[in-house]
Amino acid sequence: MSRTPTAADTPVPAGFAERLIHWQRCAGRHGLPWQGTRDPYRVWLSEVMLQQTQVSTVLNYFPRFLARFPDVQALAQATPDEVMALWSGLGYYSRARNLHRCAQAVVAEHGGVFPAHAHTLETLPGIGASTAAAIAAFCHGERISILDGNVRRVLTRLLAFGGDLAQPPQQRVLWDLAQAMLPAAPTGDDMAAYTQGLMDLGATLCTRSRPRCDACPMRTLCRAAEAGEATKYPVKTRTLKRRHESWWLLVLRADGGDEPHIWLQRRPSRGIWAGLHCTPVLASEAEALAALPPGCRPESVVALEPVAHSLTHRELRLHPLLVDVPASAVSGDGQWVALSGLSAVGLPAPVRVLLDRLPD
Numbered sequence: 046m047s048r049t050p051t052a053a054d055t056p057v058p059a060g061f062a063e064r065l066i067h068w069q070r071c072a073g074r075h076g077l078p079w080q081g082t083r084d085p086y087r088v089w090l091s092e093v094m095l096q097q098t099q100v101s102t103v104l105n106y107f108p109r110f111l112a113r114f115p116d117v118q119a120l121a122q123a124t125p126d127e128v129m130a131l132w133s134g135l136g137y138y139s140r141a142r143n144l145h146r147c148a149q150a151v152v153a154e155h156g157g158v159f160p161a162h163a164h165t166l167e168t169l170p171g172i173g174a175s176t177a178a179a180i181a182a183f184c185h186g187e188r189i190s191i192l193d194g195n196v197r198r199v200l201t202r203l204l205a206f207g208g209d210l211a212q213p214p215q216q217r218v219l220w221d222l223a224q225a226m227l228p229a230a231p232t233g234d235d236m237a238a239y240t241q242g243l244m245d246l247g248a249t250l251c252t253r254s255r256p257r258c259d260a261c262p263m264r265t266l267c268r269a270a271e272a273g274e275a276t277k278y279p280v281k282t283r284t285l286k287r288r289h290e291s292w293w294l295l296v297l298r299a300d301g302g303d304e305p306h307i308w309l310q311r312r313p314s315r316g317i318w319a320g321l322h323c324t325p326v327l328a329s330e331a332e333a334l335a336a337l338p339p340g341c342r343p344e345s346v347v348a349l350e351p352v353a354h355s356l357t358h359r360e361l362r363l364h365p366l367l368v369d370v371p372a373s374a375v376s377g378d379g380q381w382v383a384l385s386g387l388s389a390v391g392l393p394a395p396v397r398v399l400l401d402r403l404p405d
Contacts, residue, residue, distance in 0.1 A: 055204050055206060055218075055222055057204070057222065057225050057226050058203065058204075058266040060266070061203070061226055061263070061266055062226060062227060062228035062229075062231075062239055063228065064262055064263065064266070065238075065239055065242040065243070065246070065262070065263070066228065066235055066238045066239050066242060068242060068262040069238045069239070069241050069242030069245055070238050072262075073238075073241060073242055073245040074241070074244075074245050074248075074249070077091075077100070077104075078104070078107055078108060079091035079107060080241070083183065083184045083185075083233075084184070085159035085180050085184045086116055086117045086159065087111070088179065088180050088183045088184055089147075089159065089172070089176070089180050090107065090110065090111070090144070091103065091107060092176045092179050092180065093140050093143075093144055093171065093176065094106060094107060094110075094135065094140075096137065096140060096176075096193075097136075097137055097194075097357075098135060098136065098137070100248065102135070103135075106131075106132075106134075106135055109131065110131055110132075113127075113131055114128075114131075117148045117151050117152060117157055117159070118152055118157050120144070120145065120148035121145075121148040121149045121151070121152040121153075121157075123145065125142070125145060125320065125391075126322075126389075126390065126391055127389075128141050128142075128144065128145045128391075129141055129142075129320060129321055129391025130388065130389050130390055130391045130392075132144075132391065133321070133391050133392050133393070133394060133397060134394040134397065136356075136394065137357075138318065138319060138320065138321060138391075139171075139319065140171065141391075142171075142319075142320060143170045143171025144171060146170040146171065147169045147170045147171050147172060150169050150170055151169065159180065159184075161181065161184075161185045161187075162181055162185070162187060163177040163178050163180070163181040163187060163189050164177075166180055166181060174192070174220075175191045175192050175193045175196075178190060178191045178192070178240075179191045179240060182236045182237065182239075182240040183236075183237050183240060183241075185233070186231070186232065186233025186234075186235075186236045186237070187236065188227055188228075188231060188236065189224070189227070190220075190223040190224055190226065190227055190240075190243070191223075191240055191243060191244075192219065192220055192223050193244075194247075195243075195244060195246075195247025195248055195251075196223070196243045196244070196247055197210065197219065197279050198247055198251060198253065198278070198279055199243060199246050199247045199251045200219060200222065200223055200226070201219065201269075201278040201279035201280070202251060202256070202267055202268075202269035202270070202275050202278045202279075203263055203266060203267045203268065203269070204222060204268060205268035205269045205272065205274070205278065206218075206219060206222070206278065206279070206280075207278075207280055208280065209280050209281065209282050210279050210280060210281045211281045211282050211283035227239070246261070246263070251275075254276065256270075256275045256276065258270040258275055286358070287358060287359060287360055288358065288359045288360070289359070289360045289362070290359055290360070290361055290362070291329075291361075291362040291363075291364060292326050292327070292328070292361060292362070292363050292364065293326070293327040293328070293329060293330055293332065293333040293363075293364045293365075293366060294323075294324045294325070294326060294327075294363055294364065294365045294366065294396070294399070295324055295325040295326075295327060295333050295336055295337075295366055295368065296324050296349075296365050296366060296367045296368065296399070296400070296403070297324070297325070297338070297368055297370050297375055298367060298368065298369050298370070298403070299369070299370055299371060299372035299375070299381060300369075300371075300372075301372070301381065301383055303383075304383050304384050304385060305383075305384050305403075306372065306381040306382060306383050306384070307324065307381070307382055307384065307387070307400055308324065308325070308375050308379050308380070308381055309322040309323060309324060309379055309380060309381075309382050309390065309392075310322065310323060310324070310325055310378060310379040311378070311379075312326075317356065317359070317361075318393045320391070321391045321392060321393055322382070322390045322391055322392055323392065323393060323396055324365075324396060324400075325379075330364065330366075333364075333366050334346065334366075337368065338368075338370050338374040338375050339374060340374055341368055341370055341374070345368060345369070346366050346367070346368050347366070347367040347368070347404075348364070348365075348366055348367075349365040349366070349367055349399070349403075349404075350365075351363060351364050351365075352365065352395050352398075352399060354394075354395045361395075363395060363399075365399055367403065367404070384400070387400055387401075
């Protein structure tokens with residue numbers, strides 16, 4: 046039986062950390078709004094927002110979030126709806142729920158001060174090993190490596206690491222290698238530059254499909270580039286199976302006097318758009334028509350243009366059905382919300398766009 050390879054089986058290139066720190070200071074990114082701070086709240090917020098989200102998108106959300114919740118105490122005191130409303134459009138809404146829970150835990154269990162060490166940070170809701178490492182390294186100079194998706198790509202190419210990252214043992218081997226590549230005796234500033242350098246390499250040069258190996262400061266150390274096989278790494282055999290679904294959105298609109306109101310319901314606490322507000326969602330057109338309020342006739346329904354919406358595991362086809370109804374005809378688990386009040390409600394991004402563009 047063959048043994049599982051360990052970190053000792055993969056030699057680490059000498060001089061990597063020092064070269065990375067020098068490159069980051071000279072040519073890395075320095076103008077992002079969450080850089081140049083050792084405030085754990087800001088670093089944590091940016092790290093959570095940047096998970097599976099492009100920097101260009103986060104640049105629009107980060108300052109608005111800080112303006113509304115300038116510190117962890119303000120976030121902890123907010124209602125879930127306030128947090129979800131401000132997060133609306135960023136996607137992966139479990140991040141927002143965990144963000145709120147984490148802020149409450151920091152206030153309740155740590156006196157409003159984020160722990161200084163990665164192993165303690167990991168015990169907080171929604172903070173994984175890489176996020177904990179980023180906070181500890183940036184804010185406290187802890188000698189620990191991050192290992193998010195971009196960094197996994199950088200290191201597997203640098204080392205020509207062929208382990209299958211769909212297998213947890215191989216993930217642990219790569220984690221050990223990441224720790225072995227850290228600078229030997231770094232200052233706090235060194236750790237900040239090293240950590241940011243890993244992020245910058247993955248975001249700007251060592252990209253997924255078109256790596257710029259000719260401009261990379263690590264090209265003479267990179268085994269994948271030497272072999273002309275950069276895009277071969279990282280190796281991950283498990284493929285994402287995407288499901289295609291069609292949903293019907295029953296858009297009930299009532300005359301509220303000064304402006305129209307929309308009937309919204311809270312989504313279940315688990316599943317797609319968990320915890321957000323949404324128009325009633327039905328699995329078929331027949332179910333949607335059967336759910337019309339009493340007195341509403343099918344011929345009063347206006348079928349709007351379908352909307353395509355991509356999620357991590359699913360492709361959704363949304364079919365909005367607009368119905369103007371008396372407010373008194375609708376009851377049950379839900380609420381009428383004025384069009385001007387939708388900005389204060391946590392809505393899925395495609396539903397917010399849909400409601401902003403309703404015909405008269």
